[in-house]
Amino acid sequence: MIDNPRSPRVRAVAKLAKREARLETGLFLLEGPQSVSEALAYRPELVVDLFATPTALERYADIARRAAAAGIETEFVSEQVLEAMADTVTPQGIIAVCRQFPTSLKDILGNEPKLIAILEEVRDPGNAGTIIRAADAAGADAVIFTGRSVDLYNPKVVRATTGSLFHLPVAVGVELESVIERTKGAGLQIIAADIKGANLLDARKTGALLAPTAWLFGNEARGLSEEHYALADSAITVPIYGHAESMNLATAASVCLYESAFAQRA
Numbered sequence: 001m002i003d004n005p006r007s008p009r010v011r012a013v014a015k016l017a018k019r020e021a022r023l024e025t026g027l028f029l030l031e032g033p034q035s036v037s038e039a040l041a042y043r044p045e046l047v048v049d050l051f052a053t054p055t056a057l058e059r060y061a062d063i064a065r066r067a068a069a070a071g072i073e074t075e076f077v078s079e080q081v082l083e084a085m086a087d088t089v090t091p092q093g094i095i096a097v098c099r100q101f102p103t104s105l106k107d108i109l110g111n112e113p114k115l116i117a118i119l120e121e122v123r124d125p126g127n128a129g130t131i132i133r134a135a136d137a138a139g140a141d142a143v144i145f146t147g148r149s150v151d152l153y154n155p156k157v158v159r160a161t162t163g164s165l166f167h168l169p170v171a172v173g174v175e176l177e178s179v180i181e182r183t184k185g186a187g188l189q190i191i192a193a194d195i196k197g198a199n200l201l202d203a204r205k206t207g208a209l210l211a212p213t214a215w216l217f218g219n220e221a222r223g224l225s226e227e228h229y230a231l232a233d234s235a236i237t238v239p240i241y242g243h244a245e246s247m248n249l250a251t252a253a254s255v256c257l258y259e260s261a262f263a264q265r266a
Contacts, residue, residue, distance in 0.1 A: 001076040002051070005084035010077075013049070013097055017087040017155050022100070028153035030096040031086055033060045038163025039098060044070035046166075049097040051077045051085065056093025063094060087155035100153055103169035105144065105179065109186040113141035115260050116188065116214040117253065120176050120228060121148040124220050128152075129160020130250035131217065136164035138257040139265075144179055144214075145172045180216075180231045188212045190232045193256050194223055197235030200259060208234065209263035215256050220249045 002010065015021035016029040027048060030036055033056070039047055040063065050067055052074050057064050067074050082091050108116070117135045122128050128150050135143050145152050152172045158165060180190055189211050191197075203209055216232055218224035229235065238252045 001054075001078065002081050003078040005078075005080045007081075010081055010084050013051070013085040013095070016097065019151050019154070022151070022153050026100050027097050028100055028158065029085075029087060029155050030098050031088055031094075031155065031159060032092045033063060033094050035158065035161070035163045035165075036094050036096045037063050037066065038166050039096060040066035040070060040072070042166040043098075043101070044072065046098045046101055047072050047096050048099060050074045050094075051082065051096070052094045053077060053079055053082055060094065088159070102152065102172045103142070105171045105174055105182060108142040108144070108169050108171055109182060111141065113186070113188065114212045114264055115140040115257065116183065117143045117257060118146070118176070118179055118183070118190075118214055118216045119144065119149045120146045120216060120224065121219040121222075122217060122249065123150050124249070125150050125154045125156030126160045127220060127248070127250040127253075128154075129157040129162075129165075131253045132157075132161045132168075132170065133164040134250065134254035134257055136161075136167045138254075138261040140168065140257055140261075142169040142171065144174065145170065146176045146179065147173045148176075176228055177231065183214045184233075188214045189234070190214050190216055191256075192216045192218070192224055192229055192232035192235040193237070193252055194218070194229060194235045195237050196229070197237040200236050200238050200255070203234075203236050204259060204263070207263070208236075209260045213260050215253065215260070217249060217253050217256075
């Protein structure tokens with residue numbers, strides 16, 4: 001059992017909470033039983049190390065079985081060591097170190113996608129991770145992070161996906177202008193989710209969401225710049241019927257993605 005919170009190995013894992021360490025190693029931190037379980041179920045080849053307290057591994061016996069089936073050895077650690085490794089204040093007893101695995105834009109567009117989410121300058125990790133989760137739930141084919149958005153492998157982004165990160169392709173680091181040009185070339189319409197756009201209900205009535213679509217979501221505070229807004233084929237806004245000043249980006253994105261999913265699958 002690893003029981004020294006200051007050991008070099010423990011510190012190396014803890015450093016993965018920082019972007020610099022992730023860039024240097026090509027690894028990222030995966031916390032919690034749900035995310036670890038999804039990684040073992042869908043992409044076990046990505047798991048480099050698996051750490052757990054004896055109590056947690058006994059509680060989550062399915063994780064132990066999946067790890068053993070994939071030939072991955074679980075290393076026992078003390079509660080203090082797990083706390084030192086974790087990015088969260090109250091870790092749930094299980095942590096994995098995984099290899100990063102971004103998908104190329106070429107591969108995404110080569111699979112004839114029907115529904116994509118593009119994130120331009122989305123900076124909040126919780127929003128970014130939740131959009132990946134919503135895209136997964138809506139049956140989207142991929143998510144694309146431009147280079148101005150939050151790091152996909154930020155621990156908070158990873159946690160917010162609750163394992164959906166391992167279910168669908170995600171491209172990172174591309175420039176929006178290139179994404180728009182190549183996505184249009186692949187036969188998808190670009191719809192900006194923007195307050196200046198047409199009412200979502202009108203788009204539903206006209207059948208505008210039936211075609212293969214890439215939704216473009218901008219910054220939480222500023223939305224899309226005028227330059228980037230002009231790159232879209234059209235724009236749609238989610239109406240607010242109550243007294244809320246605005247809608248959370250991830251919530252609005254979930255509505256938009258599901259509207260396309262409903263239209264395309266009707």
